Amino acid sequence: MKVYHSKPGEIIDAFGKGDICVAVYGLGKMGLPIAAVFADKGANVVGVDIDKNVVSKINSGKNYVQGEPGLSKLVKRNVEVGRLSATADAIGAAKKSDVMIVIVPTFLDEHNKPDLSLVISVCKDISKGLKPGDFVISESTLPPKTTADVILPILEQSDLKLGDFGLAHCPERTSSGRAIKDILGAYPKIVGGVDKKSTETAKAIYTVINKRGVIEVSDATTAEAVKVFEGIYRDVNIALSNQLAIVCKELGINAIETFNIANTQPYSHLHMPGCGVGGHCIPVYPYFITKTVESDTSLLNLSRKVNDYMAQYTVEIAEDELNRAGCKLKGSNVLILGVTYRGDVKETRCSPAVSIINILKSKGSNVFSWDPLLKKEVEEFGAIYSRLNEIEDIDAIILASDHKEFKNLNWDEIGKRMRNKIVVDGRGILDADLLRSSGFKVLYVGGFFKETQN
Ligand SMILES: NC(=O)c1ccc[n+]([C@@H]2O[C@H](COP(=O)([O-])OP(=O)(O)OC[C@H]3O[C@@H](n4cnc5c(N)ncnc54)[C@H](O)[C@@H]3O)[C@@H](O)[C@H]2O)c1
Structure with a gap:
């Protein structure tokens, strides 16, 4: 489905019908809960991780993140019905997905400068599988301006331009130990697109999973x-x-x-x-x-x-x-x-x-x-x-x-x-x-x- 070129109502309906494929990059403490929640809400989710053990655990229906109430059940249920799988093939996952979510960690280097290398590496992979109508979301916590000034130019290396695809930042507002509860709606989701259409698209996507609703920002x-x-x-x-x-x-x-x-x-x-x-x-x-x-x-x-x-x-x-x-x-x-x-x-x-x-x-x-x-x-x-x-x-x-x-x-x-x-x-x-x-x-x-x- 060309998510970015669809109307909000069409996007919401498509989740219920299983017509949306979501790739979640980084199946860590926060990425796995997001992947499992999207799958549970009807999306076909492929989780992407460089760690082959993580990939094989998820594909056998096992949750490896400890201390997250409800996560094991969600992973098992959605892997069993075929709505959740994992892969190490980052470009392949982008090629077959409509929505790509980036949720790898951001660190500090030895001078306390932000180290965005994982985010950059994932976005390069996504750019190699990007298609018209795709929608990319950064959920990793980022220094302000990263989505517009770093991620967008990387995605545009694909020969597609903003408008062919959409891009928004929708930060993860969760804490370890309560990820599922937080994702489902302990707080409203914040969505901010690099253009207006991206904000609308992100709003439709998170309306499906967050019962507290979505706050659109500029x-x-x-x-x-x-x-x-x-x-x-x-x-x-x-x-x-x-x-x-x-x-x-x-x-x-x-x-x-x-x-x-x-x-x-x-x-x-x-x-x-x-x-x-x-x-x-x-x-x-x-x-x-x-x-x-x-x-x-x-x-x-x-x-x-x-x-x-x-x-x-x-x-x-x-x-x-x-x-x-x-x-x-x-x-x-x-x-x-x-x-x-x-x-x-x-x-x-x-x-x-x-x-x-x-x-x-x-x-x-x-x-x-x-x-x-x-x-x-x-x-x-x-x-x-x-x-x-x-x-x-x-x-x-x-x-x-x-x-x-x-x-x-x-x-x-x-x-x-x-x-x-x-x-x-x-x-x-x-x-x-x-x-x-x-x-x-x-x-x-x-x-x-x-x-x-x-
Ligand atoms: N953990 C929290 O409580 C929390 C809360 C709010 C926000 N966040 C934010 O969420 C983001 C992710 O944090 P986390 O705690 O889930 O991280 P994590 O360290 O638990 O997991 C990261 C995962 O990403 C994988 N990975 C690394 N490089 C990759 C690549 N190039 N391609 C695919 N997968 C790759 C790793 O193998 C690992 O499984 C961070 O930006 C963090 O700031 C975390």
């Missing part, structure tokens, strides 16, 4: 900026809370109490301070602006600096307390509780826990770690894997992930295995009174020293 660049700005908003506001929490320590007041009361006024939204910001979104997206524009972005740069400093600050809290107990960080045994950047999600990219491990090791500590989601894999980050019932002579615990399991630990038992009963809670989730009743000294990141007030 152009692809606006759509790119919406997604990147969402992440930057978080980074800057978290930095504000982190810095104010450090100020609270100097003032001798409780940061959480202060923030909560300030937030009773509707214009204040102070976040929870903590040991740092991780993941592939929030600490990354500011650079999609700071490294690509000429305007002053000093606030964004400073926020990155403040949030990156929180790992060091967390270690300093532990070090001060160890010194008060007559110990040195050098030679001490420190246990990191939780290595993932988010609670209950098995993801470690840019995790502050990894920075904390590195700082502790550089200061001569022996670093141990326990994360119920990672097990032995924590050793990749240089910490010694240690089950909680195996630890011995620990001098300080630093909690760096807010896993639910950590709220119900047996602190009496843990305390028996510690030399100094010091806990630094980098996520503010522990019950300080409970720990104190087990003889612990409990410290919170960001100047929240309840004990000094009592």
Whole structure:
């Protein structure tokens, strides 16, 4: 079907009749859920991935992405009825598809400059199979202007021009662990075409899958900026809370109490301070602006600096307390509780826990770690894997992930295995009174020293 040359109503009907072929490039944590949802809504979907294991798993009806409720069922059901398959043949997939969705990762290079090489490589493949009436969608998070200034010229290397085919940016607004729910409509889908017809076409396509509906924006660049700005908003506001929490320590007041009361006024939204910001979104997206524009972005740069400093600050809290107990960080045994950047999600990219491990090791500590989601894999980050019932002579615990399991630990038992009963809670989730009743000294990141007030 020539999607871009069809009317919105025709596109919506065609999904129901199974007349649309969609190629999804990148069958990762986000690409596979999108592919499975489009197939479930009636499209014939071919997922494209360079990883042959991923391709063969999907073709046997197996979901390999863990921790995504509903995904396994969707993959199995749609592979069985022949609506979902996978291939490593990127050009072949473009040749037989009407809609091509790009959802490969974007990274930063060693200078924090956006690395768009995977997106560029996929778009080159698509351009070799592009036909009149095709519609290309970028869903990968991109620096503003990438769709119009980078992707469009690559697609036009096909000899077709915009107008022969359409192109829109429709950013993925999902989080790991809730991808299906998010794709089906936790938030409206943002669509921005490089021309008006592309915006209309994208709107028709996502109306089929998103029950919250679609927000049309002026152009692809606006759509790119919406997604990147969402992440930057978080980074800057978290930095504000982190810095104010450090100020609270100097003032001798409780940061959480202060923030909560300030937030009773509707214009204040102070976040929870903590040991740092991780993941592939929030600490990354500011650079999609700071490294690509000429305007002053000093606030964004400073926020990155403040949030990156929180790992060091967390270690300093532990070090001060160890010194008060007559110990040195050098030679001490420190246990990191939780290595993932988010609670209950098995993801470690840019995790502050990894920075904390590195700082502790550089200061001569022996670093141990326990994360119920990672097990032995924590050793990749240089910490010694240690089950909680195996630890011995620990001098300080630093909690760096807010896993639910950590709220119900047996602190009496843990305390028996510690030399100094010091806990630094980098996520503010522990019950300080409970720990104190087990003889612990409990410290919170960001100047929240309840004990000094009592
Ligand atoms: N994971 C998240 O929580 C999340 C949330 C919102 C947005 N996003 C965005 O979604 C995009 C994809 O992220 P992800 O988490 O799904 O990535 P991922 O790392 O889980 O998966 C990427 C997949 O792409 C494949 N791939 C790499 N190069 C390829 C190529 N040239 N052709 C085909 N396949 C290729 C890889 O083999 C892998 O299977 C990123 O831009 C990210 O910013 C991710």
